[in-house]
Amino acid sequence: MTENKTDILDKIPVQAPHILSRIENGKAVIFDDTNGEPCLLNETGSLIWSLCNGKLSVRAVISELTCLYEGNSSQMETEIVDFISLLSYKGIITLS
Amino acid sequence: MLLESPIEVVWSFTSKCNLQCPFCLVSSGKDKKDSTEDTGKLRILKEIIDNRVLKVVLTGGEPLTDNLTYHIISSLRKAGISVELTTNGTLLNRKTLNWLKCCGLKNIQISIHGSTPGINDMLTGEKSFRKIVNAIELSLISGIPIHTKTTLTKHNISDAPSLVKLLSSLGVTSICLDEVVPIGRALNNYSSLKPSVDELLKLESMIEELEINYSVEIDFKSFSLSMRQDGCAATCTLGDEKSYLSTISEQGNMYQCSMSALFDVRNNVLEKGLKKCWQDIRAFRKFIKPEKLTGACGSCELKEKCRGGCRGIAYRMTSSLWGEYPLCPLAQRGKFTSDNNTCFFKENKYEETRIP
Numbered sequence: 001m002t003e004n005k006t007d008i009l010d011k012i013p014v015q016a017p018h019i020l021s022r023i024e025n026g027k028a029v030i031f032d033d034t035n036g037e038p039c040l041l042n043e044t045g046s047l048i049w050s051l052c053n054g055k056l057s058v059r060a061v062i063s064e065l066t067c068l069y070e071g072n073s074s075q076m077e078t079e080i081v082d083f084i085s086l087l088s089y090k091g092i093i094t095l096s
Numbered sequence: 097m098l099l100e101s102p103i104e105v106v107w108s109f110t111s112k113c114n115l116q117c118p119f120c121l122v123s124s125g126k127d128k129k130d131s132t133e134d135t136g137k138l139r140i141l142k143e144i145i146d147n148r149v150l151k152v153v154l155t156g157g158e159p160l161t162d163n164l165t166y167h168i169i170s171s172l173r174k175a176g177i178s179v180e181l182t183t184n185g186t187l188l189n190r191k192t193l194n195w196l197k198c199c200g201l202k203n204i205q206i207s208i209h210g211s212t213p214g215i216n217d218m219l220t221g222e223k224s225f226r227k228i229v230n231a232i233e234l235s236l237i238s239g240i241p242i243h244t245k246t247t248l249t250k251h252n253i254s255d256a257p258s259l260v261k262l263l264s265s266l267g268v269t270s271i272c273l274d275e276v277v278p279i280g281r282a283l284n285n286y287s288s289l290k291p292s293v294d295e296l297l298k299l300e301s302m303i304e305e306l307e308i309n310y311s312v313e314i315d316f317k318s319f320s321l322s323m324r325q326d327g328c329a330a331t332c333t334l335g336d337e338k339s340y341l342s343t344i345s346e347q348g349n350m351y352q353c354s355m356s357a358l359f360d361v362r363n364n365v366l367e368k369g370l371k372k373c374w375q376d377i378r379a380f381r382k383f384i385k386p387e388k389l390t391g392a393c394g395s396c397e398l399k400e401k402c403r404g405g406c407r408g409i410a411y412r413m414t415s416s417l418w419g420e421y422p423l424c425p426l427a428q429r430g431k432f433t434s435d436n437n438t439c440f441f442k443e444n445k446y447e448e449t450r451i452p
Contacts, residue, residue: 020103020150020151020178021150022148022150024100029099029103031151031340033150033178033202038103038340
């Protein structure tokens with residue numbers, strides 16, 4: 001969680017192999033197979049999760065989302081970076 | 097979180113077993129025949145895959161007594177579903193393990209109930225100790241992650257430290273020690289199986305030292321001790337909308353937990369489909385009504401908090417939907433001691449299997 005925002009932008013997020021997931025009504029149900037903990041992401045979180053596919057950098061994920069949603073792009077960027085950092089901190093994704 | 101289908105399913109897909117443990121949760125054994133034909137099992141498999149269950153724990157009986165197991169594991173893995181196998185180990189061999197590894201099996205749980213052939217084989221009813229130890233060794237060589245599970249009874253609880261030592265010497269690092277639970281065959285044998293609270297407390301006090309001395313992780317579960325610590329029975333979550341787990345019995349009935357199967361309610365995947373069964377599992381909430389509880393639970397100040405303990409066990413042991421929870425230390429107070437609750441079993445109408 002201490003990673004600098006500029007450090008993270010060029011990294012490529014990938015869903016961790018021990019995380020199982022499925023989409024229900026546009027929302028991702030994710031399940032940590034190592035500790036048996038499930039959680040349900042909201043629609044925006046689910047979209048970010050689906051974009052953590054090992055092909056897009058964090059910067060590209062931000063670009064995809066700012067195209068889809070209206071609003072303060074700087075604030076959106078901060079929130080996306082914070083969310084991806086949280087997923088990384090929890091071991092739900094890896095950043096390479 | 098009301099999900100469309102369970103995230104994890106524990107599928108007890110055969111009643112057949114080559115052992116005859118007196119504490120078996122589903123009363124499986126050599127003489128058992130499955131009521132669900134292979135075609136039915138394949139339909140349940142399809143329901144699991146179609147409803148995007150994320151994880152399946154295959155259990156029995158002994159899953160490896162049924163050749164269909166291999167097809168089921170292979171199909172689940174091809175669908176991207178995580179699979180764990182619960183086995184007594186006696187039918188595992190190098191070839192089977194290689195196949196399971198190629199399939200991408202997540203984990204194997206191997207049951208072992210004693211550190212010597214005398215203790216283990218007395219409890220399993222067969223000469224199984226050597227085969228189990230061999231299975232543990234082969235599994236570790238195969239590279240498939242394993243953990244062991246031991247059901248703690250009055251006959252093997254004092255042996256637990258020696259068992260931990262043995263398992264550590266074999267290379268096992270994850271060990272589950274679970275107090276016997278009064279369901280399945282254990283319900284009928286409970287008075288002759290239940291370890292005393294003093295024995296459980298003694299073992300509990302040794303766990304940390306055992307973990308350090310033998311570099312293992314021990315998951316020690318004792319519902320008797322947890323009830324004493326909390327002051328009341330564990331809260332039953334039957335029908336909880338936040339639930340994400342379910343069990344499917346050999347007959348195809350879906351329940352939230354093994355204990356809720358004790359109500360004998362039909363909620364069959366083969367009749368209604370998995371999705372409908374999952375929705376209907378919430379109807380089990382009707383069995384949770386603290387205001388209707390009778391006996392010690394009815395007059396207990398904690399009844400709204402604990403909701404009458406495990407209602408499945410209470411129902412089977414008292415033959416009343418609203419009967420008191422006989423295993424609660426508070427309910428037992430003044431009636432009989434915590435280690436002498438045999439009175440409920442005298443009226444039990446189910447078959448009884450005694451340890452030789």
